[in-house]
Amino acid sequence: MRLRYSFFGLLLAIAPAAYALEPGTPPVLAPLDRQAQAANISAQFLGRYSYKPVPLDDALSVKIMNSFIKSLDPDRSFFLKSDIDSFAANSKKIDDAIEDEDLKLPFSIFNVYSQRVSERLTYARELLKQGFDFTQREEYSVLRDDAPWPQSQQESNDLWRKRVKSDWLRLKLAGSQDATIRETLDKRYQNVLDRTYRYKSDDVFQSFMAAYTTSVDPHTDYFGARAAAEFDISMSLSLVGIGAVLQERDGYTTIRELVPGGPAQLSGKLAVGDRIAGVAQGEDGPMKDVVGTRLDEIVQMIRGAKDSVVRLDVLPADTGETGSHRVISLVRDRVSLEKQAAQKSIIPVEDKGVTRRIGVITLPAFYEDFEARRKGEKNYKSASRDVAKLLVELKQENVDGVLIDLRDNGGGSLSEAIELTGLFVGKGPVVQQRDAKGKVEILKDDQSAPAWAGPVGVLINRGSASASEIFAAAIQDYGRGVVIGEPSFGKGTVQTVVDLDQATRSSESKYGELKLTIAQFFRVDGGTTQLRGVTPDISLPGLSDPKTLGEASYDNALPWTRIKPAKYAAVGNVASVLPQLQTQHEARIKDDPDFQRFIEDAAELKQQREKKVISLNEAERRAELAAVASRLKAREQINNGLVGSEDDGLQANERSLSAEIALEDARKNAKDVLKNEASAIVADQATLLQDSNAQPGRAKRN
Structure with a gap:
């Protein structure tokens, strides 16, 4: 089964580093020769060996273009209508780009996208400097996959004003104060900006190839070197490394979990919450500062050959950013997942x-x-x-x-x-x-x-x-x-x-x-x-x-x-x-009261999922929350953590690590009525x- 992701969806879900870059123009990315060659070779295989071959022609070209744009901007909140019109003028040229081994066209689309992300998130951060009037009666569209593209900069500004207002109201309803809300959202939006500046050519190529392959068949896919390695790990349930689950939090790669029996756990030198500030290879290799570096790049640095040594510059979990670091050495080994x-x-x-x-x-x-x-x-x-x-x-x-x-x-x-x-x-x-x-x-x-x-x-x-x-x-x-x-x-x-x-x-x-x-x-x-x-x-x-x-x-x-x-x-x-x-x-x-509660929760979730707009009026939203609370109270207990549980308005990386782990444990331990x-x-x-x-x-x- 193939799971489809968008760039922006991944940005918000992965929680990139919070070390800010000054607003400006994001890097202009260009295709590499090997990527254009890989696309052409893939096209030859798809044309000859697919179960139901689809010719690489103008019709497929349009599908690829539309799929690529959708992967970048599924909610139609970054591109303007004028952008889409300009892309459409070249929509029948993707096939030529692949055959001619010239991928400037999809990369040019991505470069426009990254520029729009920079503009929109910079604008969103500016909005945080002012307050919002939650007594007004207005709504925000949460399902925009079929919505019209913004016709103008002014229309896009209004869309993002409502988006930021919605984010603010959600935190406000959860009990956060204005100063905390402003800080939380500013960091959230800055995180997205930072990730935009860290994109590399391979990221764009991977996304473009996903658009191409899934336009041929839903389960056809392309794996770059790293994606291929992750696929192999998922099938073998083993890898060579230190046995630690890592997560990006506030600019640091943080130990999320230690794999039982892995080198990290057996050494006793690492603990959950410890932060990795540097990575070095071997007993005497130079230490490389990795604060603010992409998580996938750090993972590759920590993995390596069996029985080889990796040294880590670690900032302990209970130490502030100015606290004392320690350097530890670990011998890589095969880790069973x-x-x-x-x-x-x-x-x-x-x-x-x-x-x-x-x-x-x-x-x-x-x-x-x-x-x-x-x-x-x-x-x-x-x-x-x-x-x-x-x-x-x-x-x-x-x-x-x-x-x-x-x-x-x-x-x-x-x-x-x-x-x-x-x-x-x-x-x-x-x-x-x-x-x-x-x-x-x-x-x-x-x-x-x-x-x-x-x-x-x-x-x-x-x-x-x-x-x-x-x-x-x-x-x-x-x-x-x-x-x-x-x-x-x-x-x-x-x-x-x-x-x-x-x-x-x-x-x-x-x-x-x-x-x-x-x-x-x-x-x-x-x-x-x-x-x-x-x-x-x-x-x-x-x-x-x-x-x-x-x-x-x-x-x-x-x-x-x-x-x-x-x-x-x-x-x-x-x-x-x-x-x-x-x-x-x-x-x-x-x-069975538990099963009946599950049925109610499933119906409530379906209703929420089909809700295309939400109110930005505080009184109306509080009334909705009160109705949910009343329903839960009438049931005399919380509903197995499915629907109606208290919303703190935070994304996973915005909670403390202990709070996030506790929440996940609660969900795992909830009664599984099915x-x-x-x-x-x-x-x-x-x-x-x-x-x-x-x-x-x-x-x-x-």
């Missing part, structure tokens, strides 16, 4: 005096260390291997059923999805794959017997995509378990990653990698997960917005279709108990299958 691996827990479910123990396995991704497996390493990291170990442990703990939680699991390794299915189904076809020439291949698991033969549930939501959908669909088609939750994402296409340096026999690492769609998935029953996703057997409410999340949100998504079913044999008969499971589920949630209900459904399944002796019968299907 266990928090991102499969985890298990046991949920007891009580019903009519009987307690069922349900083992829950949470799987964030279908990870696999491709390189270690290729090298033949015996204990390479993989999702299916980890789940197999957890199943052994759950068996020993005498669980009555197993729930696989795949919520927000965007997929990963196809082979891992197949092997994971085998743990519950055994030997047989798992998924069908059709290539661009129409050839269909049936992919099978060869495990002779399932590792777990008891009751199974699969919990999915709109964020469950690709490999998650393959697994859930196979469990459903085989009658092996009950699928619970929301309809899944709907990604039914296959991608492969091409190393452009290897493909062109380049002796340097300069062209990056291209992930392109080469085939389509089909279920063993002949249907596809494409577009429609997997429909759950028992539906649960969700918090996602199907208009913006899911395959159907892409205007160039492939349609749903069907092919001939594979020959497979069902290994379960869950369908026979589904009506009873549904009846028991409905009866249970009807009397997981609890899914566990109860699996417990019902265990009882019904036991009573009816309905599990496994092998019915032939063609």
Whole structure:
């Protein structure tokens, strides 16, 4: 699954350094030769090997242009209508730019964008020097993706006046005083300005290539060298470094978390909240000042070869900016990211005096260390291997059923999805794959017997995509378990990653990698997960917005279709108990106050999401807050931290680190009503299958 970001959205979310640069003209960025060459090489691969090739012509050129502009300014708050008109005059020239290896055009668009950001944020900071009248009745449009572009500088000024006023009012309603609000917002806007000045050519190229590749196909992507490295880390769940999660806060790279068992944690030399002021390589390399440096650049400096030394100039968490620094040495080592691996827990479910123990396995991704497996390493990291170990442990703990939680699991390794299915189904076809020439291949698991033969549930939501959908669909088609939750994402296409340096026999690492769609998935029953996703057997409410999340949100998504079913044999008969499971589920949630609160919160979130404008009148906003408080009070407790919890008006980096961690911990520890209900459904399944002796019968299907 691909997540789409805008430049400005990332600016606000990442919380860049607060060291101010004087207002002025942002740097003018220009394309590099290797970037133009990489774009041209990518175009050749996309034209020849894509599952559904899209010609690089004027029509695609217009799409790329529009996508690039949208990625830069999704809320239409920076560019003027005159800017857009001037871009449109060249909208059919992007294809020529790629073919001619001349990317001046997209870079010129970005340079206009950075100039507009500088102008708008400078203006926003000037507005903070004056006050606002919150007794006026006016509104601010919060959904502007389809709004007209500002026609003039005056119209843009008025838009930003309302935007700043909205930010101010939000903090005011949270109880902040004017002086604090002014300081907070000034730093916030300055942070965005600073990040604009730190953009580099590779950032622009990455964004342009994202616009190009997604215009061809929603899941085609381009990875520069750093993006490729991050992808490898996400799949292998390991990296070579010091084992610290870093975050930018007030100009410093700050220790957000220490990875258990990593060099930093084992050394005892670093603590959460410590700030990194300098980085040096080896025992005697020069110390480089990194205060105000981009986080991604510092991360690259700290990572390195296994057993090599990195020295850090550290300002302790409990020391002010003028306090004493200390220099520490750490030996880099391979760090396992266990928090991102499969985890298990046991949920007891009580019903009519009987307690069922349900083992829950949470799987964030279908990870696999491709390189270690290729090298033949015996204990390479993989999702299916980890789940197999957890199943052994759950068996020993005498669980009555197993729930696989795949919520927000965007997929990963196809082979891992197949092997994971085998743990519950055994030997047989798992998924069908059709290539661009129409050839269909049936992919099978060869495990002779399932590792777990008891009751199974699969919990999915709109964020469950690709490999998650393959697994859930196979469990459903085989009658092996009950699928619970929301309809899944709907990604039914296959991608492969091409190393452009290897493909062109380049002796340097300069062209990056291209992930392109080469085939389509089909279920063993002949249907596809494409577009429609997997429909759950028992539906649960969700918090996602199907208009913006899911395959159907892409205007160039492939349609749903069907092919001939594979020959497979069902290994379960869950369908026979589904009506009873549904009846028991409905009866249970009807009397469950936590679940009913969740339904209310989901409805409230949907209502807020569809609200296109907000009032900038203080009295009206306080009345709205009072109504929410009254509703919460009537429920006699806060609503699991979903909707209506107190808004402090701050972004994550604007809170203290301890406050931010406490807030995240509270959210993690909030009651998970969906997981609890899914566990109860699996417990019902265990009882019904036991009573009816309905599990496994092998019915032939063609």
